[in-house]
Every structure is written in structure tokens, then in C-alpha cells.
Amino acid sequence: MSDIYPVNPEIAQKAHVDNEKYLEMYKQSVENPDAFWGEHGKRIDWFKPYTKVKNTSFDTHNVDIRWFEDGTTNVAHNCLDRHLETRGDQVAIIWEGDDPSESENITYKDLHERVCKLANAMKARGVTKGDRVTLYMPMIPEAAIAMLACARIGAIHSIVFGGFSPDALADRLRGCDAKCLITADEGLRGGRKVPLKANADAAMEKFDVETCIVVKRTGGNINMKDGRDVWYEDVTAATSSDCPAEELDAEHPLFILYTSGSTGQPKGVLHTTGGYLVYASMTHEYVFDYHEGDVYWCTADVGWVTGHSYIVYGPLANGATTLMFEGVPNYPSVSRFWEVCDKHKVNIFYTAPTAIRSLMREGDEPVKKCSLDSLRILGSVGEPINPEAWNWYNTVVGKGKCPIVDTWWQTETGGILITPLPGATDLKPGSATRPFFGVQPELVDNEGNPLDGATEGNLCIVDSWPGQMRTCYGDHERFIQTYFSTYPGKYFTGDGARRDEDGYYWITGRVDDVINVSGHRMGTAEVESALVAHPKVAEAAVVGAPHDLKGQGIYVYVTLNADEEPSDELKTELVKWVRHEIGPIASPDWLQWSPGLPKTRSGKIMRRILRKIAEDDFGSLGDTSTLADPSVVDELIENRQNRS
Numbered sequence: 001m002s003d004i005y006p007v008n009p010e011i012a013q014k015a016h017v018d019n020e021k022y023l024e025m026y027k028q029s030v031e032n033p034d035a036f037w038g039e040h041g042k043r044i045d046w047f048k049p050y051t052k053v054k055n056t057s058f059d060t061h062n063v064d065i066r067w068f069e070d071g072t073t074n075v076a077h078n079c080l081d082r083h084l085e086t087r088g089d090q091v092a093i094i095w096e097g098d099d100p101s102e103s104e105n106i107t108y109k110d111l112h113e114r115v116c117k118l119a120n121a122m123k124a125r126g127v128t129k130g131d132r133v134t135l136y137m138p139m140i141p142e143a144a145i146a147m148l149a150c151a152r153i154g155a156i157h158s159i160v161f162g163g164f165s166p167d168a169l170a171d172r173l174r175g176c177d178a179k180c181l182i183t184a185d186e187g188l189r190g191g192r193k194v195p196l197k198a199n200a201d202a203a204m205e206k207f208d209v210e211t212c213i214v215v216k217r218t219g220g221n222i223n224m225k226d227g228r229d230v231w232y233e234d235v236t237a238a239t240s241s242d243c244p245a246e247e248l249d250a251e252h253p254l255f256i257l258y259t260s261g262s263t264g265q266p267k268g269v270l271h272t273t274g275g276y277l278v279y280a281s282m283t284h285e286y287v288f289d290y291h292e293g294d295v296y297w298c299t300a301d302v303g304w305v306t307g308h309s310y311i312v313y314g315p316l317a318n319g320a321t322t323l324m325f326e327g328v329p330n331y332p333s334v335s336r337f338w339e340v341c342d343k344h345k346v347n348i349f350y351t352a353p354t355a356i357r358s359l360m361r362e363g364d365e366p367v368k369k370c371s372l373d374s375l376r377i378l379g380s381v382g383e384p385i386n387p388e389a390w391n392w393y394n395t396v397v398g399k400g401k402c403p404i405v406d407t408w409w410q411t412e413t414g415g416i417l418i419t420p421l422p423g424a425t426d427l428k429p430g431s432a433t434r435p436f437f438g439v440q441p442e443l444v445d446n447e448g449n450p451l452d453g454a455t456e457g458n459l460c461i462v463d464s465w466p467g468q469m470r471t472c473y474g475d476h477e478r479f480i481q482t483y484f485s486t487y488p489g490k491y492f493t494g495d496g497a498r499r500d501e502d503g504y505y506w507i508t509g510r511v512d513d514v515i516n517v518s519g520h521r522m523g524t525a526e527v528e529s530a531l532v533a534h535p536k537v538a539e540a541a542v543v544g545a546p547h548d549l550k551g552q553g554i555y556v557y558v559t560l561n562a563d564e565e566p567s568d569e570l571k572t573e574l575v576k577w578v579r580h581e582i583g584p585i586a587s588p589d590w591l592q593w594s595p596g597l598p599k600t601r602s603g604k605i606m607r608r609i610l611r612k613i614a615e616d617d618f619g620s621l622g623d624t625s626t627l628a629d630p631s632v633v634d635e636l637i638e639n640r641q642n643r644s
């Protein structure tokens with residue numbers, strides 16, 4: 001039996017839905033999705049109202065997903081213009097700088113004006129509807145402004161996390177054939193500078209764009225290439241702030257976001273306009289029990305989907321005040337998160353288990369010196385939250401009065417799929433609990449047979465929801481192969497899950513070759529291909545292993561070319577190499593020299609064995625009799641790097 005934390009009655013009193021209402025709405029949402037979404041689709045403004053609601057097929061031969069397809073709308077209109085009359089002077093974005101002395105309040109009126117100006121500046125440089133614009137930005141208001149400016153003119157943005165390397169940026173520029181890149185001179189995180197424009201220059205050597213717009217953040221010394229590079233401040237100074245929002249089809253692409261999978265290069269996940277915004281805004285309101293006047297803070301970076309849906313689009317569509325933080329949790333001190341909560345009277349706080357664990361390690365004092373009285377709802381996202389971290393979050397940060405919503409979702413899903421609702425759901429630490437409206441999870445065995453009742457299996461979703469990705473940009477076949485072919489007719493998440501006797505879901509983690517490092521997805525194949533690109537490396541295998549702070553760390557096995565000798569210097573060099581090829585988030589945590597890898601007679605690496613050794617759990621390796629050379633296993637165990 002797990003602990004149960006019943007709904008807090010004080011929260012329930014004000015909440016949008018109680019349990020009865022949840023059950024009733026959920027029932028309608030799955031029994032009659034057309035009626036349910038037909039009604040809730042109206043939460044956003046439409047230029048031309050839709051008459052069709054759901055038109056979706058998960059048929060493996062013809063996956064086709066359309067929502068509200070004959071309606072027209074615009075995301076920037078919904079996030080800005082429609083609020084001007086009622087809340088033009090309300091703060092839309094509270095920006096909190098890396099340095100605590102820097103912050104800025106941007107009203108809906110200001111934001112609207114700044115978005116229109118950038119949109120006009122982009123148009124003046126030839127960017128039009130359907131063009132791809134890549135953003136490589138620090139966490140400054142201009143990141144949100146650039147997203148909304150793209151949405152306003154129907155350009156498709158693709159954000160590349162500022163921690164990615166020039167090579168990774170170049171791949172993503174090429175992948176979507178970007179016409180324009182928006183970046184900053186340098187970013188600022190934890191008092192350190194991030195050379196964004198210098199990285200962008202290196203990337204543009206490999207894939208050039210027509211226009212590069214550069215925001216001045218630090219004033220650092222950078223190169224500007226004549227005819228291509230322009231300062232944001234210059235191009236927006238003179239432009240008009242009148243820029244009507246383009247009327248776009250509901251299925252017009254809104255953004256591409258590259259994410260790692262179990263094979264190959266990262267996929268360009270494509271999200272579209274109408275369904276995405278309906279879903280992002282509705283989940284933001286219900287999951288966080290958002291009410292008018294709340295100050296809401298999601299600590300993610302806009303480079304990840306969480307930043308898209310729950311810093312920018314969901315909150316702004318709801319007319320919320322959303323906080324955007326440039327810095328890191330431990331600068332200038334480990335109280336920073338809590339100081340920011342007090343400074344801006346944050347009511348709803350949404351972060352990742354990895355951040356909670358690292359702050360928990362600092363003890364209670366850094367939290368207790370802040371009041372945190374404004375907090376009402378706490379959220380968690382990115383990986384399973386371990387009960388110890390859940391309890392600390394609950395008692396020390398939330399003082400036992402703030403429900404924790406453990407939200408399970410993915411880049412592909414656009415918004416939260418499995419989650420508690422604060423006024424409706426009794427909580428169990430470590431469980432993402434129950435599906436959101438319209439979401440039908442199913443657990444299947446490895447043959448795809450649906451499993452009933454309390455059980456454990458592979459997590460699929462059997463029907464579409466409006467926020468779902470529509471395709472892999474430029475490669476619909478890959479979309480079908482990746483998500484709809486393992487269990488034909490179902491969307492396969494890549495996660496395993498357990499369902500308990502109350503129908504609650506417990507995500508157990510990825511069942512494919514994807515690892516979750518501090519809530520960020522890393523494909524083992526990507527790290528492997530980075531390693532084998534090094535001239536001294538013959539072969540590499542990468543697996544995840546439990547890591548106290550990161551959830552999972554990256555464990556790499558490296559076989560060197562015959563004439564190379566292992567050394568500590570070479571180890572350091574290889575770790576640096578991977579950071580350089582992909583970015584710091586891909587840094588190997590453990591590196592083991594392995595003269596041989598465990599392979600079947602047909603040459604397939606047996607990852608199951610490598611995972612066990614990396615987990616320091618080699619007592620139960622299972623059947624090794626099919627190995628070509630079983631002796632390599634003893635050698636690997638002998639030299640394992642992660643000993644408890």
C-alpha cells in the first residue's frame with residue numbers, strides 16, 4: 001500500500017473541478033470526443049469557427065491527425081490581441097534576470113507591441129508564412145517575443161536549446177532548411193557567459209541562413225557578418241507596431257522541436273495551431289488550477305517543450321502572468337528559487353525532480369529563510385519523482401498545504417496527458433495518477449495485447465487528443481514507424497508504466513534506448529555516433545545508469561582502435577569530445593574501456609547486459625549463453641565504473 005494524500009479541502013473549495021466533475025467530464029471526453037472538444041475548442045478565439053472537430057486516424061497505413069480542421073485562427077492573436085481590451089495593463093511576463101538585481105515586468109500591451117515590431121522586421125527581411133525560423137536564445141523576453149512574432153506571421157519556429165553545440169545547431173538548421181536565425185550575443189547563466197553568437201557563427205559555417213537577428217544581451221564582443229547579421233534593436237527600432245495577425249488554418253504548423261529517439265538523428269516533432277493551443281491552454285488552466293490573478297512560474301527553458309507549452313503558449317492564451325527566469329537554481333545562492341517565489345509572490349510553481357533533488361541536498365535552511373506563503377500549487381515534470389524528493393517538496397517547500405501535480409507527458413504530446421487535478425485527485429507520491437480529459441492510456445504486453453486491471457506494461461494511447469504532434473517534419477513515414485508500428489493502431493509512448501488497483505499510473509521509465517538525464521532526453525545512438533566519430537574510437541555502446549541527482553546518468557563503454565592505449569587523458573578528451581559534438585547535457589558520467597563488447601553470434605550488442613553492469617547489478621545477468629564470447633562479460637564486470 002502506498003501513502004495517500006487526500007485532496008486538500010481548502011484547495012477543493014476554489015478548484016475548477018472536484019472528483020465527481022472530473023469523472024463526469026472524463027467520461028464525456030472519451031465517449032463523445034466531438035461534443036467534448038467541440039465545446040472546449042471555443043476557449044480560444046477563432047477567425048472562422050470550425051464545424052468539424054475531430055478527424056484522426058491511428059491506422060498504421062495512414063496515420064492522419066486533424067483537429068478543428070476547417071477553422072481559422074492565430075496563436076499570437078489568442079495570446080495577445082484578445083487580452084488587450086480586458087487586461088492590456090496586466091503583467092504578461094515577469095522576467096527575472098540571472099542577476100537578482102535585474103527584472104522586468106512586461107504588460108500585455110507592451111508584449112503585443114514588441115511582438116508586432118519584430119514580426120514586421122522579419123517580414124521586411126523576407127520571412128513569410130511557412131518559412132522556418134530557428135531560435136537559439138537565452139531565457140530573455142525576446143525568446144517569447146520571437147516565438148509569438150513567428151506565430152503571428154505564420155512562420156514556423158524551431159527552438160534549439162542554448163546548451164547545444166554548434167554542430168547540433170547546424171544539424172537542426174539544415175533539418176528544417178531555416179531561412180532566419182534569431183540569437184543573442186551571449187547568454188548569462190549562473191554568472192557565466194554562454195557564447196551564443198560565436199556558436200551560431202560556427203553553425204552557420206555549415207549551414208548558412210539569409211538573416212541572423214542578434215539580440216544584445218551582454219554587450220560582449222562578437223562578429224557581425226555584413227548583409228546577413230543584424231541587431232534586433234536596430235531592425236525593430238524603426239518598424240511599425242501595426243502588424244495584423246495572419247489568418248491561419250487550424251492545422252497550419254506552429255513549431256518544430258527536435259527531440260531524441262531510440263535510433264538515428266533527432267526527429268523534428270511538428271505541432272500545429274488550433275488543437276495545440278486549445279490543449280496547452282486547457283491543461284494549463286485545469287492541471288495547475290489556474291485562476292485569474294495567479295502568478296505562475298515554470299522553471300523550464302524555452303528550448304524544451306515544457307517552455308513552449310507552459311511558459312509561453314498555455315499561460316499567455318489564458319491571460320496569465322507567467323514568470324520567465326534566466327538563471328539557475330543555485331546562483332547566487334541555493335535559495336534563489338525560493339527568493340524569486342517571495343519576490344514575485346508566485347502562486348503556482350512548476351519544476352523538475354532533478355532540481356528538487358539538488359536543492360533537497362542543501363538541507364531545509366535555504367528554503368526556511370524564505371516565506372513561500374504565496375505558494376498554492378506545486379508541479380513536477382520530466383521524470384518520475386522519487387518519494388523522498390516528493391515528500392521534501394511537499395513538506396519543506398509546500399508546507400503540507402500545496403498539492404503536487406506530477407505531470408507526465410512528452411515533446412510529442414504537446415501537453416500534459418497523465419496528471420492529478422488539484423481539487424479532484426487524491427495524491428500518491430511517485431504516481432502521475434490519472435489521465436487528463438480525452439486521454440485513453442492502455443498498457444500492453446510485448447506482443448501488443450491489452451492488459452486489464454492492476455498490471456504493468458508498455459504505455460500506449462489509443463486515440464488522439466488535440467495537442468498531439470502531427471508528423472515528423474518532412475518525414476511522415478518516420479512518424480508512423482516510430483510511434484504507430486510497434487503496436488499497430490496505437491500511439492506508443494516508449495515508456496513503461498504500472499497501473500494500480502485504483503487505476504493510478506506509475507511511470508517506470510523508458511523501455512527503449514532513450515535515457516532521461518535530468519529530465520532531458522538523450523538517445524543512446526546519438527552519443528554512440530558522437531563517440532565513434534572520434535579518430536581513436538573503434539566502437540562504443542551507451543546505456544543509462546541510476547544517478548543520484550540526474551535520475552539517469554550516461555554510462556559509456558568504449559573500444560579503442562587496436563593501436564591505441566587507454567589513458568586518463570584520453571578519457572578526459574573523449575568526454576570533452578562528446579560535450580563538443582552534442583553539448584554539455586550529453587557529457588558521459590562514467591566511461592569504461594572495454595576491449596570487447598558482449599555480442600551475439602550475429603554481431604548484435606546485448607545492451608541488457610551492459611545496462612546491468614552499468615547499474616552495478618551483475619548478479620542477475622540472465623542468459624549469456626548466446627554470446628559469441630562470454631568471457632568479455634567477466635572482464636566488463638571486473639572493470640565496472642559505478643560501484644556502490
Ligand code: WT7
Pocket residue numbers: 259305306380381382383384385406407408409410411412432493494495507509510516519520521
Ligand atoms: C519523457 C519525455 C514533457 C516535458 C518534459 C520531458 C519522461 C516526463 C514524467 C513524469 C515520469 C516522465 C518520460 C517521457 N517523463 N514527465 N511526470 N513522470 N516520467 O519531455 O524530453 O519529451 O521527455 O520524459 O519518460 O517519455 P521529453
